[in-house]
Amino acid sequence: MGSLFEELEAREATARKRVEALEAEVAEVSGRLSAAREGLERLRIARETVAEVLAEMTPEKPGVAVDTDRSSAVDSVASAYAGAERHVIGVLTVPNWQPGMGAEVLPRVYRDILEVVTDARGPVRAKQIVPRIGLPAEAGKIEGTRSKLKRLVERGWLDEDTPGMFTPARRRGGASPNSR
Template sequence: MEAGHAKPELRELIAARRTELELQAEKLSQQLQEVRDELEELTVAERVARRLAEQLHAETEREATPSRGTGQVAGRAVLLVPQRERGADEAVLPADYQRIMKVVRQADGPVMVKQVCDGLGISTERARAEAMRSQLNRLAERGWLRKLADGKFTTTL
Protein backbone atom coordinates (compact mmCIF):
# COMPACT_ATOMS: atom_id res chain seq x y z
CA MET A 1 0.00 0.00 0.00
CA GLU A 2 1.24 3.36 -0.89
CA ALA A 3 1.13 6.13 1.69
CA GLY A 4 -0.68 8.47 -0.75
CA HIS A 5 -3.64 6.13 -1.16
CA ALA A 6 -4.14 5.35 2.55
CA LYS A 7 -4.76 8.99 3.51
CA PRO A 8 -7.55 11.04 2.00
CA GLU A 9 -6.36 13.46 -0.55
CA LEU A 10 -6.00 17.11 0.31
CA ARG A 11 -8.86 18.06 -2.01
CA GLU A 12 -11.24 15.71 -0.20
CA LEU A 13 -10.26 17.18 3.16
CA ILE A 14 -10.83 20.70 1.89
CA ALA A 15 -14.21 19.76 0.37
CA ALA A 16 -15.32 18.05 3.57
CA ARG A 17 -14.25 21.05 5.68
CA ARG A 18 -16.02 23.44 3.26
CA THR A 19 -19.27 21.42 3.56
CA GLU A 20 -18.97 21.41 7.35
CA LEU A 21 -18.42 25.19 7.45
CA GLU A 22 -21.30 25.87 5.03
CA LEU A 23 -23.67 23.86 7.23
CA GLN A 24 -22.44 25.74 10.29
CA ALA A 25 -22.89 29.08 8.46
CA GLU A 26 -26.46 28.09 7.49
CA LYS A 27 -27.30 27.18 11.11
CA LEU A 28 -25.83 30.46 12.35
CA SER A 29 -27.78 32.39 9.72
CA GLN A 30 -31.01 30.73 10.89
CA GLN A 31 -30.19 31.52 14.52
CA LEU A 32 -29.46 35.14 13.60
CA GLN A 33 -32.82 35.42 11.82
CA GLU A 34 -34.60 33.95 14.86
CA VAL A 35 -32.87 36.49 17.12
CA ARG A 36 -33.86 39.35 14.79
CA ASP A 37 -37.47 38.13 14.70
CA GLU A 38 -37.61 37.98 18.48
CA LEU A 39 -36.09 41.46 18.78
CA GLU A 40 -38.77 42.78 16.42
CA GLU A 41 -41.49 41.11 18.50
CA LEU A 42 -40.07 42.67 21.65
CA THR A 43 -40.07 46.10 20.01
CA VAL A 44 -43.75 45.70 19.10
CA ALA A 45 -44.55 44.46 22.61
CA GLU A 46 -42.82 47.51 24.12
CA ARG A 47 -44.87 49.83 21.88
CA VAL A 48 -48.12 48.12 22.86
CA ALA A 49 -47.23 48.23 26.56
CA ARG A 50 -46.35 51.94 26.30
CA ARG A 51 -49.68 52.74 24.55
CA LEU A 52 -51.65 50.76 27.13
CA ALA A 53 -49.87 52.58 29.95
CA GLU A 54 -50.61 55.94 28.30
CA GLN A 55 -54.29 55.04 27.85
CA LEU A 56 -54.57 53.87 31.45
CA HIS A 57 -52.92 57.08 32.64
CA ALA A 58 -55.29 59.19 30.52
CA GLU A 59 -58.35 57.31 31.83
CA THR A 60 -57.14 57.67 35.39
CA GLU A 61 -56.67 61.42 34.86
CA ARG A 62 -60.17 61.73 33.37
CA GLU A 63 -61.73 59.80 36.24
CA ALA A 64 -59.80 61.78 38.85
CA THR A 65 -61.06 65.11 37.50
CA PRO A 66 -64.71 64.72 36.53
CA SER A 67 -66.10 67.61 34.52
CA ARG A 68 -69.36 69.45 35.10
CA GLY A 69 -72.28 67.09 34.67
CA THR A 70 -70.34 63.93 35.46
CA GLY A 71 -70.34 61.60 38.40
CA GLN A 72 -68.77 58.35 39.51
CA VAL A 73 -70.47 55.00 39.04
CA ALA A 74 -68.50 51.85 39.78
CA GLY A 75 -65.32 53.92 39.70
CA ARG A 76 -65.97 55.31 36.20
CA ALA A 77 -66.91 58.84 35.17
CA VAL A 78 -70.41 59.00 33.70
CA LEU A 79 -72.63 61.86 32.55
CA LEU A 80 -75.47 62.75 34.84
CA VAL A 81 -78.83 63.46 33.29
CA PRO A 82 -81.10 64.89 35.97
CA GLN A 83 -84.81 64.16 36.14
CA ARG A 84 -86.67 66.93 34.33
CA GLU A 85 -88.70 69.12 36.59
CA ARG A 86 -91.34 71.66 35.65
CA GLY A 87 -89.64 74.80 34.41
CA ALA A 88 -86.22 73.13 34.26
CA ASP A 89 -83.94 74.52 31.59
CA GLU A 90 -81.85 72.31 29.29
CA ALA A 91 -78.80 74.21 30.55
CA VAL A 92 -78.69 71.75 33.48
CA LEU A 93 -77.89 68.97 31.01
CA PRO A 94 -74.31 68.10 30.05
CA ALA A 95 -73.20 69.67 26.73
CA ASP A 96 -73.51 66.39 24.76
CA TYR A 97 -77.12 66.03 25.83
CA GLN A 98 -77.85 69.68 25.09
CA ARG A 99 -76.66 69.10 21.50
CA ILE A 100 -78.91 66.03 21.22
CA MET A 101 -81.88 68.04 22.47
CA LYS A 102 -81.16 70.76 19.91
CA VAL A 103 -81.16 68.25 17.02
CA VAL A 104 -84.44 66.69 18.19
CA ARG A 105 -86.05 70.12 18.70
CA GLN A 106 -85.02 71.34 15.23
CA ALA A 107 -86.44 68.28 13.46
CA ASP A 108 -89.73 68.54 11.57
CA GLY A 109 -91.19 65.69 13.61
CA PRO A 110 -90.22 62.65 15.63
CA VAL A 111 -86.67 61.46 14.89
CA MET A 112 -84.97 58.12 14.60
CA VAL A 113 -81.57 57.41 16.15
CA LYS A 114 -79.90 57.59 12.71
CA GLN A 115 -81.27 61.10 12.15
CA VAL A 116 -79.83 62.31 15.46
CA CYS A 117 -76.45 60.75 14.62
CA ASP A 118 -76.51 62.44 11.22
CA GLY A 119 -77.53 65.75 12.79
CA LEU A 120 -74.57 65.58 15.15
CA GLY A 121 -72.13 64.39 12.49
CA ILE A 122 -71.63 61.08 14.29
CA SER A 123 -71.04 57.79 12.50
CA THR A 124 -74.12 55.58 12.19
CA GLU A 125 -72.12 52.37 12.65
CA ARG A 126 -73.84 49.95 15.01
CA ALA A 127 -71.80 50.71 18.15
CA ARG A 128 -72.20 54.49 17.75
CA ALA A 129 -75.91 54.21 16.95
CA GLU A 130 -76.49 52.02 20.03
CA ALA A 131 -74.63 54.51 22.21
CA MET A 132 -76.85 57.30 20.82
CA ARG A 133 -79.97 55.17 21.39
CA SER A 134 -78.87 54.76 25.01
CA GLN A 135 -78.49 58.52 25.42
CA LEU A 136 -81.89 59.17 23.83
CA ASN A 137 -83.51 56.55 26.06
CA ARG A 138 -81.88 58.14 29.11
CA LEU A 139 -83.30 61.54 28.11
CA ALA A 140 -86.72 59.92 27.65
CA GLU A 141 -86.54 58.08 31.00
CA ARG A 142 -85.73 61.35 32.76
CA GLY A 143 -88.56 63.28 31.08
CA TRP A 144 -86.56 65.39 28.63
CA LEU A 145 -87.79 63.53 25.54
CA ARG A 146 -90.74 61.33 24.71
CA LYS A 147 -90.18 57.92 23.13
CA LEU A 148 -92.94 56.90 20.76
CA ALA A 149 -94.18 53.35 20.20
CA ASP A 150 -92.33 53.15 16.86
CA GLY A 151 -89.01 53.89 18.61
CA LYS A 152 -88.77 57.50 17.44
CA PHE A 153 -88.11 60.38 19.82
CA THR A 154 -89.69 63.82 20.17
CA THR A 155 -89.34 66.71 22.58
CA THR A 156 -91.78 67.14 25.42
CA LEU A 157 -91.13 70.88 25.49
Protein backbone atom coordinates (compact mmCIF):
# COMPACT_ATOMS: atom_id res chain seq x y z
CA MET A 1 0.00 0.00 0.00
CA GLY A 2 2.95 2.30 0.48
CA SER A 3 3.38 2.72 -3.24
CA LEU A 4 -0.21 3.95 -3.64
CA PHE A 5 0.38 6.79 -1.15
CA GLU A 6 3.66 7.63 -2.86
CA GLU A 7 1.89 7.77 -6.22
CA LEU A 8 -0.83 10.06 -4.80
CA GLU A 9 1.83 12.36 -3.27
CA ALA A 10 3.66 12.51 -6.60
CA ARG A 11 0.45 13.38 -8.43
CA GLU A 12 -0.39 16.02 -5.79
CA ALA A 13 3.08 17.58 -6.21
CA THR A 14 2.61 17.65 -10.00
CA ALA A 15 -0.84 19.22 -9.63
CA ARG A 16 0.54 21.80 -7.16
CA LYS A 17 3.30 22.77 -9.65
CA ARG A 18 0.70 23.12 -12.42
CA VAL A 19 -1.52 25.33 -10.21
CA GLU A 20 1.47 27.52 -9.30
CA ALA A 21 2.43 27.86 -12.97
CA LEU A 22 -1.13 28.81 -13.93
CA GLU A 23 -1.32 31.35 -11.09
CA ALA A 24 1.91 32.92 -12.35
CA GLU A 25 0.41 33.11 -15.87
CA VAL A 26 -2.76 34.72 -14.48
CA ALA A 27 -0.69 37.32 -12.62
CA GLU A 28 1.28 38.12 -15.79
CA VAL A 29 -1.85 38.38 -17.97
CA SER A 30 -3.57 40.46 -15.29
CA GLY A 31 -0.64 42.89 -15.29
CA ARG A 32 -0.71 43.16 -19.09
CA LEU A 33 -4.50 43.66 -19.02
CA SER A 34 -4.12 46.45 -16.47
CA ALA A 35 -1.47 48.18 -18.60
CA ALA A 36 -3.63 47.84 -21.72
CA ARG A 37 -6.66 49.31 -19.89
CA GLU A 38 -4.52 52.22 -18.71
CA GLY A 39 -3.34 52.86 -22.28
CA LEU A 40 -6.91 52.71 -23.56
CA GLU A 41 -8.04 55.22 -20.91
CA ARG A 42 -5.20 57.62 -21.82
CA LEU A 43 -6.20 57.43 -25.49
CA ARG A 44 -9.85 58.07 -24.65
CA ILE A 45 -8.93 61.09 -22.53
CA ALA A 46 -6.63 62.42 -25.28
CA ARG A 47 -9.41 62.08 -27.87
CA GLU A 48 -11.91 63.86 -25.60
CA THR A 49 -9.39 66.60 -24.81
CA VAL A 50 -8.70 67.22 -28.49
CA ALA A 51 -12.45 67.35 -29.19
CA GLU A 52 -12.91 69.86 -26.36
CA VAL A 53 -10.02 72.03 -27.55
CA LEU A 54 -11.39 72.06 -31.08
CA ALA A 55 -14.85 72.89 -29.75
CA GLU A 56 -13.51 75.82 -27.75
CA MET A 57 -11.39 77.36 -30.49
CA THR A 58 -12.56 80.85 -31.40
CA PRO A 59 -11.90 83.03 -34.47
CA GLU A 60 -9.16 84.88 -32.55
CA LYS A 61 -7.24 81.64 -32.15
CA PRO A 62 -5.50 80.47 -35.31
CA GLY A 63 -7.14 77.93 -37.49
CA VAL A 64 -10.74 77.29 -36.65
CA ALA A 65 -13.88 79.40 -36.58
CA VAL A 66 -16.52 78.04 -34.23
CA ASP A 67 -19.78 78.57 -36.04
CA THR A 68 -23.19 77.00 -35.95
CA ASP A 69 -22.97 76.63 -39.73
CA ARG A 70 -21.53 73.12 -39.75
CA SER A 71 -20.22 73.17 -43.31
CA SER A 72 -18.04 76.25 -42.82
CA ALA A 73 -16.77 74.89 -39.49
CA VAL A 74 -15.82 71.60 -41.12
CA ASP A 75 -14.08 73.40 -44.00
CA SER A 76 -12.06 75.59 -41.63
CA VAL A 77 -11.08 72.60 -39.47
CA ALA A 78 -10.04 70.66 -42.56
CA SER A 79 -7.91 73.54 -43.84
CA ALA A 80 -6.39 74.25 -40.42
CA TYR A 81 -5.42 70.64 -39.95
CA ALA A 82 -4.60 69.70 -43.53
CA GLY A 83 -2.68 66.45 -43.62
CA ALA A 84 -4.18 65.17 -40.37
CA GLU A 85 -5.22 61.54 -40.46
CA ARG A 86 -8.81 62.22 -39.36
CA HIS A 87 -11.05 65.09 -40.29
CA VAL A 88 -13.26 66.49 -37.57
CA ILE A 89 -16.90 66.66 -38.57
CA GLY A 90 -18.58 69.48 -36.68
CA VAL A 91 -16.56 71.36 -34.16
CA LEU A 92 -19.28 72.59 -31.83
CA THR A 93 -20.17 69.48 -29.81
CA VAL A 94 -22.30 71.44 -27.33
CA PRO A 95 -24.44 73.93 -29.24
CA ASN A 96 -25.73 77.16 -27.73
CA TRP A 97 -29.22 76.61 -26.34
CA GLN A 98 -32.01 78.06 -28.45
CA PRO A 99 -35.79 78.06 -27.89
CA GLY A 100 -37.30 74.74 -28.86
CA MET A 101 -33.98 72.90 -28.61
CA GLY A 102 -34.03 69.68 -26.60
CA ALA A 103 -31.27 67.81 -24.80
CA GLU A 104 -31.18 65.20 -27.59
CA VAL A 105 -28.82 67.50 -29.55
CA LEU A 106 -26.16 67.09 -26.85
CA PRO A 107 -23.55 64.30 -26.73
CA ARG A 108 -24.56 61.44 -24.41
CA VAL A 109 -22.36 62.44 -21.44
CA TYR A 110 -23.71 66.01 -21.54
CA ARG A 111 -27.30 64.69 -21.61
CA ASP A 112 -26.50 62.54 -18.56
CA ILE A 113 -25.05 65.53 -16.70
CA LEU A 114 -28.02 67.72 -17.66
CA GLU A 115 -30.43 65.02 -16.46
CA VAL A 116 -28.70 64.73 -13.07
CA VAL A 117 -28.73 68.52 -12.56
CA THR A 118 -32.38 68.73 -13.64
CA ASP A 119 -33.43 65.91 -11.29
CA ALA A 120 -31.56 67.38 -8.29
CA ARG A 121 -33.56 69.16 -5.60
CA GLY A 122 -31.20 72.12 -5.56
CA PRO A 123 -27.81 73.26 -6.81
CA VAL A 124 -25.26 70.47 -7.25
CA ARG A 125 -21.49 70.29 -7.40
CA ALA A 126 -19.40 68.36 -9.92
CA LYS A 127 -18.31 65.85 -7.27
CA GLN A 128 -21.98 65.01 -6.60
CA ILE A 129 -22.67 64.44 -10.30
CA VAL A 130 -19.70 62.17 -11.09
CA PRO A 131 -20.96 59.04 -9.27
CA ARG A 132 -24.48 59.59 -10.61
CA ILE A 133 -23.27 59.38 -14.21
CA GLY A 134 -21.33 56.21 -13.52
CA LEU A 135 -17.80 57.54 -13.12
CA PRO A 136 -15.42 56.87 -10.22
CA ALA A 137 -15.12 59.79 -7.78
CA GLU A 138 -11.51 60.59 -8.76
CA ALA A 139 -10.05 64.08 -9.07
CA GLY A 140 -9.57 63.76 -12.84
CA LYS A 141 -13.16 62.66 -13.43
CA ILE A 142 -14.49 65.45 -11.19
CA GLU A 143 -12.44 68.09 -13.02
CA GLY A 144 -13.52 66.75 -16.41
CA THR A 145 -17.15 66.88 -15.32
CA ARG A 146 -16.68 70.40 -13.93
CA SER A 147 -15.32 71.45 -17.33
CA LYS A 148 -18.39 69.99 -19.02
CA LEU A 149 -20.66 71.76 -16.52
CA LYS A 150 -18.94 75.09 -17.22
CA ARG A 151 -19.39 74.50 -20.96
CA LEU A 152 -23.11 73.81 -20.42
CA VAL A 153 -23.33 77.08 -18.47
CA GLU A 154 -21.58 79.16 -21.12
CA ARG A 155 -23.79 77.65 -23.84
CA GLY A 156 -27.01 78.41 -21.92
CA TRP A 157 -28.04 74.92 -20.79
CA LEU A 158 -27.29 75.42 -17.06
CA ASP A 159 -26.85 78.26 -14.57
CA GLU A 160 -24.06 78.77 -12.04
CA ASP A 161 -25.25 81.49 -9.66
CA THR A 162 -22.76 80.49 -6.96
CA PRO A 163 -19.29 79.32 -8.10
CA GLY A 164 -19.26 75.55 -8.37
CA MET A 165 -23.02 75.16 -7.80
CA PHE A 166 -24.99 74.24 -10.92
CA THR A 167 -28.74 74.44 -11.54
CA PRO A 168 -30.99 74.09 -14.58
CA ALA A 169 -31.05 77.29 -16.66
CA ARG A 170 -33.81 79.76 -15.88
CA ARG A 171 -34.77 81.02 -19.28
CA ARG A 172 -36.08 84.59 -19.44
CA GLY A 173 -37.91 85.77 -22.51
CA GLY A 174 -37.05 82.66 -24.52
CA ALA A 175 -33.28 82.97 -24.13
CA SER A 176 -30.92 81.78 -21.49
CA PRO A 177 -29.28 84.46 -19.35
CA ASN A 178 -25.96 82.72 -20.00
CA SER A 179 -26.16 82.56 -23.78
CA ARG A 180 -24.03 84.88 -25.81
